[in-house]
Every structure is written in structure tokens, then in C-alpha cells.
Amino acid sequence: MNGLNIFQDLLASAVAMGTPILFTALGEIITEKSGVQNLGLEGMMYIGAITAFLSGLALTATGMPALTAMILVIIFAALAGSLIALLHAYVCLSLRANQIVSGLALAIFGTGLSYYLGKVFITDATAILNDRLTRFHFADGIDIPFVGQLLRAFLNQDLLVYLAYIMVFVVWFFIYKTQRGLNLRAIGENPGAADAVGVNVKLSRYIYVMIGGAFAGVGGSALIISASSVGQWGQGMIAGRGWIAIALVIFARWNPKLVIWGAYLFGIAMALESRAQIYGWFDNIFILKMIPYIVTILVLLVTFIFSKQKDIGEPESLSKPYDREER
Amino acid sequence: MIKVEKRLETPKYLLILTPIVSVLVALMFSAILLLVTGEDAARAMNTIFGGSLINWQEVLVNSVTLMILSIGVAVAFKMVVWNIGAAGQMMIGMICAAGVALFAPIALRDSIFLIPIMAVAAVIGGGLWALISGGAKAIWNVNEVITSLLLNYVALYILQFLVFGPWKGVTSSGFPQTDPFPAAAKIPAIFETGRLHYGLFVALAIIIIFYFLLNKSRWGYEIRVIGEGRNVARYGGMSLSKNIIIAMFISGGLAGLAGAIHVSALEGRLSPHMNTDIGYTAIIVVWLSRLHPLVIGIVSVFMGALLFAETNLPAAGIPSEIAKLLQGSILFFVIAGDFFSRYKVKYVKE
Known part of the structure; x- marks a missing residue:
């Protein structure tokens, strides 16, 4: 294999590996922009993954077209993620609990629940979801050196990868270009003022926490149904990606347009695990x-x-509970 | 209409009652989930509690680890520094203790000083490991939740790297583990049968020492003040970064010590078997205990039983995962239940 092909393979793998983290981080941006921190991403990704695996097996067994089944799986994973996020919303917003501890509880609970469901409902431990997403080859005919490889890395991917590109734009557009997005930023920066102009702070935060959960659910499902995955459920499979996504949000300064590059950077770190062995660069597994975790910590x-004193771009009222009567 | 009012002071009985009720509710929740998914809930509960009573030594073996880890976590949490990396710090402690036991000069490896030096190495190793997060927090205000958690994975792969690679024993017949430690490295068991070992007394001593340090000393007062409000502490002339560094070092050092005791008393060699969720369990212990050292001692016994159940349930035909789920739901119900100790819910006629 020549250098250009290796470049294409590594980049394509990085894009695929970065996609679950990208979805999850996009959701967390929305949640945190509303002033709520949800550290439970790891648990929500697990719920998304087990939902995708179980519903994927059930749906493909009915004989419906694979793509239809996979679209339903994505919807189910989003619903499951938002339902589990509702726990965090209720405990933090209605019961006014500490958001960090509640997020940890969600991470532990979501992981435990998905492990349990996996144990109870997967009768055959070697079961594999064979009918997964397939790649659409949009850039096959392009033969310009480098440009062709670059385009193929980004445009010979599956549905979820394309959906991720679109969601980056949608989330950015929503946050910065719509009235609701303006309200979202307002309740995260200054909930008192938003309340004064008639925004329902509590209800909005509930909704944005659940939207964040939906994104994390889809992120988890990507590890099961994407073309590059092996289609198998396993304990430990999320492997800290939820926590890496939180780091990514900080790295991207809560900006959807930056988060996409961060996600693919981490994707490269993860892709190295298999690619370095395949190409014989390095073989200590x-x-x-360790690399993705060390890269995350260093980043x-x-x-x-390098951020100016204290200003890392964090929403002003992040993890501060808002109570009308206590103002 | 229902009105929610903030309590000015929480009555003492509620501080004790809410965690207990929360645990009971979590147990009920798990039982219902078992029933709904077609498992034998009564048998599961019987295995968790009955089995733990019969195997009380194994329960206490888990409690020893939990007590030391949880005290460490509590020290950090007291000043609102979120150390989520206890498992990783414990693994580094295991590695440092093993390094001393395997590679120290022969004279030392046969002496009574071996265990103390293993312990010191583990405390320093675990403490320095925690300082990666603690130092970054103190100097640059880097989010310690993420760094300490991700370092768990790095520690796990260092452990695996060692036992699969350079430290793999010549007598381990292909298994990924080191050679056995010398006899002087073993913390002996208390009774003739059973694995409960003298590490229990170390754990109890740590609980008592930290009860006095945290609740009765000037240092304990300082970190409490810092925990209640960074600005107040600053006006009081207390150094925030110095205290974060000290607290994180102690927190990680204790986790390292727990690791040393674990390899010394139970395994007698370094192997890749590690409950990487034990840091989470310690956090649950700490939160259930409301950061109180003496209560941590009691709650560690209860959680030790849950950890033991995880290994014991499959034999009874119950998925062990229910024990993990139970832990997560306990934490959720406790923080939810805290609402009632912080707020008064009143019914007011319009």
C-alpha cells in the first residue's frame, strides 16, 4: 500500500471512530449551553448501544430492509438516551441535586442497567448484528492524487457519519442563528434575565438535557450499527468515550464547528490502535x-x-441551579 | 397546592433516615426489575444478604479496600475536588508495591521491613499519580473529574503492559502475572481459615486517624472551609492550590495503600485482575456516609457485601450485573432523597 492509500485509510478510520464521540459531544454542548452539566454521557452511550443491539437484532429478524431497520434503531437509541437523561434532569432540576454527583450516578446507573439488560436479553453471547449500515461511495471516481483520497476518507462512509456532518451544522445553526437558540444561550448565561423576558427556564433545561441524552444514545448506537463496527455488544465497549466527549466539549469551547475537528483528532488516536499494528509501525497493544486517553488529557x-485566565468559554451559569424564589 | 420550602437546618434524624430509606427503595427497585425480567428476586436478595452473612470474611476483605479508598475519596470531596480516579491510583499502588516486593535487594526481601516499604512506595506512587490531576487542577484549574477518570484507563493499561510484558513471571506458566512475592511480603490472615487479613486493622486505624484529622484538626477545618466556599477561604488567607495538592496526594496515597494491601494480603503477586469500577463504589460509599469517616466504616461493610454478591450471584443463577445496577440506583436514590432533607414539602390550602 502506498502512502496516500494509508493516509486515506487512517483518515477514514479516524472519521468513523470519531463519529460516536462527535454525536455525544454535540448533545453535551446543547445541554451545557442551557446551563446544565451532564457527566453521565458514558452511561447514556451504554444505554444507546444496548438499545441499538437489542432492537437491531429484533428488527432485522423481521425481514424488513436493513436500512429501514437501522433508521428505526437510531430513533430507538435516541429515545432511550433521552429517557435515561430525564433521570438526570429530574434529579438536578426538580430535586435540585448536585449536578456532578447526579452525572456520576447516571454514568454508573446507565452502565449497570445496560449490562443487566445485555445479560438478561442476550441469550447467545456470541450474537452479532450482521445487517448494519453500509457505506455510500460518493467519491469513488475522483482520481486526483491526495484530493481523491481526502474526499474518499470523508465521503465513503455510512449514514451515521453523514448524519453527524449535518448535525454539526444543524446544532450550530440552532444555537447561533435562531430565536430558540438565543433563548438557549440566555438560560445558560443568565437564567434570571431569560426568565424575566418570559422563557420557561426549567422546562427548557429539561428539554435540552433530554436532547443531549438523545445525541449520546445515537453516539452509543453508532458503536453497534456503523459499517466499521463489528456489530457486537460487550461490557466495557464504550471504554471512556463518554468522558472523552466531555473533554472534547471543553476543548471545542462549546462550539459545534470546532467539535468536529476535535472528534476526528481523537478518532485518529483511536484508529492508531488497529492501524499501527496493521502497518507494522508499532505493536505493543x-x-x-493508552494513546487516546493520554491525548485527551494532554489536549x-x-x-x-493557553486559555486566558478563567475564560475557557464555559456558559456563565453552568451547573448552577436556578431557583426563581431564591433570587 | 404543594409548596416547597428550603430548610434552614436539617434535623439530625433526617440525615440518618434519608440514606437508609434510599437504600431500601433502591433494593425494591432492583427487586422489581428482577421480577419484571423474569428472575427470582427473592433468591437474589437471599444470596446478597444471606450469602454475605455466611461469607462474612470475604465481605470484610472487600470492606478493607473500600474503607481506605473511601476515606481517600472523602478527603478530596471535602474540599470539593472530585477525585474519580481511585481505581487507577489503587492500581499504581499495586504496581509500586509489587515492584518493591519483586525487585528490592535480597536482604530487604526477607526482612520485616519489606511490607512497610511496599506500603510507602504504594502511597507515594498512588499520591503522585493523583497529583497529575491535582496539580493540573491547582495550577491551571484543569477539570479534575475528567483527568482523574481517564487516568484510570492509563493505569489499567500500564498494569496490563507490565504483567503481559516485562514483569511476566518465569514461573507463571504462560499466565499474565508476575512471579509470586517473597514470603515476607504477605500480610497474614487473621484466622486459620478464611482470607480476612490484618489489613483490616490498618483500615480501622485510618478511619480513626482521619476522623480526628478531618473533624478535629486545624487542617480539617481549613479544607472544610475551602469546600464550603473558595472565596471565603481565600479571604481567610488559606492557600487553595496548596490544599488541593495536599488533599489529592493524600487521596491518591490512600488509594495506593489500598492497592498495596490488596496485592500483599490476597494475591501475593501482580495480576491483571482488577475491579476497575471500585472507584465508583467508593464514591457511593462516601456519598451514603455524607463524608463522615466513622460512617464510612459502616457503609463500607454494606457495600463490601454488594461487591461480594457480584461474585456470588452467578452461582445462584442470578445475573451478577444486578449488583452493579443496584449500586448505581442507590446513588441515584440517595441524591434524590436528599431533597427531603434539604427542603420541606408542605401542603398549603389556597
Whole structure:
């Protein structure tokens, strides 16, 4: 294989690997922009993954077209993610609990629940979801060196990858170009003022926490149904991606347009695990497995060190509960 | 109409009652889930509690680890520094203790000083590991939740790297584990049968020491003040970054010590078997105990039983995952239940 083809393969793999994190981080941006921090992404991704696996097996067994089944799976995973996020919303917004502890509880609970469901409902431990998403080849005929490979890396991908490109734009447009987006930013920056002009702070925060959960659910489902996955459920499969997504949100300064590049950067770190072995660059699997976590920590350090004193772009009222009567 | 009012002071009975009720509700929730999914809930509960009574030594073996880890987590949480990396710090402690036991000079490996030096190495290793997060937090205000959690994965792969690679024993017959430690490295069991070991007394001593340090000393007062409000502490002339660094070092050091005791008393060698969720369990213990060292001792016994159940349930035909789920739901119900100790719910006639 020549260098250009390796470049294409590594980049394509990075885009595919980055997609679950990208969805999850986009959702967290929406949630955090509304002033609520949800550290439970890991748990919500697990719920999305187990939902995708179980519903995927059930739906493809009915004999419906694979693509239809997969679209339904994505919808189910989004619903499951938003339902589990509702727990966090209720505990933080209605019962006014500490958001960090509630997020941890969600991470532990979501993981435990998905493990349990997996154990109870998967009778055959070696079951594999064979009918998954397939790649659409939009850039096959382009033979310009480098440009062709670059385009193929981004445009020979499955439905979820394209959906992720679209969602980056949609989320950015929503947050910065619509009235509701303006309200969203207002309740995250200054809920008192938003309340004064008639925005229902509590209800909005409920909705945005649930939307964040839906994104994380889809992010988790991507690890099951994407063309590049093996289509198998396993305990430990999310492997910290939920936490990496939180780091990514900080790195991207809560900006959807930056988060996409961050996601693919982490995608490269993850793709290296398999690619470095295939191409014979490096073969110690344990060191390769460490890389994404070390990269995340380093990126986080650099983000904090080089941001101007205290201003990392965090919404002003992040994780501060809002109570009308206590103002 | 229903009105919610903030309590000025929480009555003492509620502070004790809400965690207990929350645990009971979580148990009910798990039982219902077991029933709904067609499992034998009564048998599961019987295995969790009855089995734990019979195997009380194994329960306490888990509690020893939990007590030390949880005290460490509580020290950090007291000043609102979120150390989620106890599992990783414990693994680094295991590695440092194993390094001493395997590679120290022969004279030391046969002496009574071996265990203390393993412990010191583990405390320093775990403490420094935690300082990666703690230092970054203190100097640049880097979010310690994420760094400490992600370092768990790095620690796990370092452990695996060592036991699959350079530290793999010549006598381990192909298994990924080190050679056994010398005899002097073993913390002995208390009774002739059973695995409960003298580490229990170390754990109890730590609980008592930290009860006094946290509740009765000047240092404990300082970190409490910092926990209640960063600005107040600053006006009081307390150094925030210095205290974050000290607290994180102690927090990680204790986790490292728990790791040393674990490999020394139970495994007698370094192997890749590790409950990587034990840091979460410690957090649940700490939150159920409201950060109180003496209560941590009691709650650790209860959670130790749940950890034991995880290994014991499959034999009874119940998915062990229910124990994990139960832990998560306990934490959820506790923080939800706290609402009633912080707020008064009143029914007011219009």
C-alpha cells in the first residue's frame, strides 16, 4: 500500500471512530449551553448501544430492509438516551441535586442497567448484528492524487457519519442563528434575565438535557450499527468515550464547528490502535490503547493552559441551579 | 397546592433516615426489575444478604479496600475536588508495591521491613499519580473529574503492559502475572481459615486517624472551609492550590495503600485482575456516609457485601450485573432523597 492509500485509510478510520464521540459531544454542548452539566454521557452511550443491539437484532429478524431497520434503531437509541437523561434532569432540576454527583450516578446507573439488560436479553453471547449500515461511495471516481483520497476518507462512509456532518451544522445553526437558540444561550448565561423576558427556564433545561441524552444514545448506537463496527455488544465497549466527549466539549469551547475537528483528532488516536499494528509501525497493544486517553488529557491541559485566565468559554451559569424564589 | 420550602437546618434524624430509606427503595427497585425480567428476586436478595452473612470474611476483605479508598475519596470531596480516579491510583499502588516486593535487594526481601516499604512506595506512587490531576487542577484549574477518570484507563493499561510484558513471571506458566512475592511480603490472615487479613486493622486505624484529622484538626477545618466556599477561604488567607495538592496526594496515597494491601494480603503477586469500577463504589460509599469517616466504616461493610454478591450471584443463577445496577440506583436514590432533607414539602390550602 502506498502512502496516500494509508493516509486515506487512517483518515477514514479516524472519521468513523470519531463519529460516536462527535454525536455525544454535540448533545453535551446543547445541554451545557442551557446551563446544565451532564457527566453521565458514558452511561447514556451504554444505554444507546444496548438499545441499538437489542432492537437491531429484533428488527432485522423481521425481514424488513436493513436500512429501514437501522433508521428505526437510531430513533430507538435516541429515545432511550433521552429517557435515561430525564433521570438526570429530574434529579438536578426538580430535586435540585448536585449536578456532578447526579452525572456520576447516571454514568454508573446507565452502565449497570445496560449490562443487566445485555445479560438478561442476550441469550447467545456470541450474537452479532450482521445487517448494519453500509457505506455510500460518493467519491469513488475522483482520481486526483491526495484530493481523491481526502474526499474518499470523508465521503465513503455510512449514514451515521453523514448524519453527524449535518448535525454539526444543524446544532450550530440552532444555537447561533435562531430565536430558540438565543433563548438557549440566555438560560445558560443568565437564567434570571431569560426568565424575566418570559422563557420557561426549567422546562427548557429539561428539554435540552433530554436532547443531549438523545445525541449520546445515537453516539452509543453508532458503536453497534456503523459499517466499521463489528456489530457486537460487550461490557466495557464504550471504554471512556463518554468522558472523552466531555473533554472534547471543553476543548471545542462549546462550539459545534470546532467539535468536529476535535472528534476526528481523537478518532485518529483511536484508529492508531488497529492501524499501527496493521502497518507494522508499532505493536505493543497496551501502549497503543493508552494513546487516546493520554491525548485527551494532554489536549485538556493545553486547552486550560493557553486559555486566558478563567475564560475557557464555559456558559456563565453552568451547573448552577436556578431557583426563581431564591433570587 | 404543594409548596416547597428550603430548610434552614436539617434535623439530625433526617440525615440518618434519608440514606437508609434510599437504600431500601433502591433494593425494591432492583427487586422489581428482577421480577419484571423474569428472575427470582427473592433468591437474589437471599444470596446478597444471606450469602454475605455466611461469607462474612470475604465481605470484610472487600470492606478493607473500600474503607481506605473511601476515606481517600472523602478527603478530596471535602474540599470539593472530585477525585474519580481511585481505581487507577489503587492500581499504581499495586504496581509500586509489587515492584518493591519483586525487585528490592535480597536482604530487604526477607526482612520485616519489606511490607512497610511496599506500603510507602504504594502511597507515594498512588499520591503522585493523583497529583497529575491535582496539580493540573491547582495550577491551571484543569477539570479534575475528567483527568482523574481517564487516568484510570492509563493505569489499567500500564498494569496490563507490565504483567503481559516485562514483569511476566518465569514461573507463571504462560499466565499474565508476575512471579509470586517473597514470603515476607504477605500480610497474614487473621484466622486459620478464611482470607480476612490484618489489613483490616490498618483500615480501622485510618478511619480513626482521619476522623480526628478531618473533624478535629486545624487542617480539617481549613479544607472544610475551602469546600464550603473558595472565596471565603481565600479571604481567610488559606492557600487553595496548596490544599488541593495536599488533599489529592493524600487521596491518591490512600488509594495506593489500598492497592498495596490488596496485592500483599490476597494475591501475593501482580495480576491483571482488577475491579476497575471500585472507584465508583467508593464514591457511593462516601456519598451514603455524607463524608463522615466513622460512617464510612459502616457503609463500607454494606457495600463490601454488594461487591461480594457480584461474585456470588452467578452461582445462584442470578445475573451478577444486578449488583452493579443496584449500586448505581442507590446513588441515584440517595441524591434524590436528599431533597427531603434539604427542603420541606408542605401542603398549603389556597
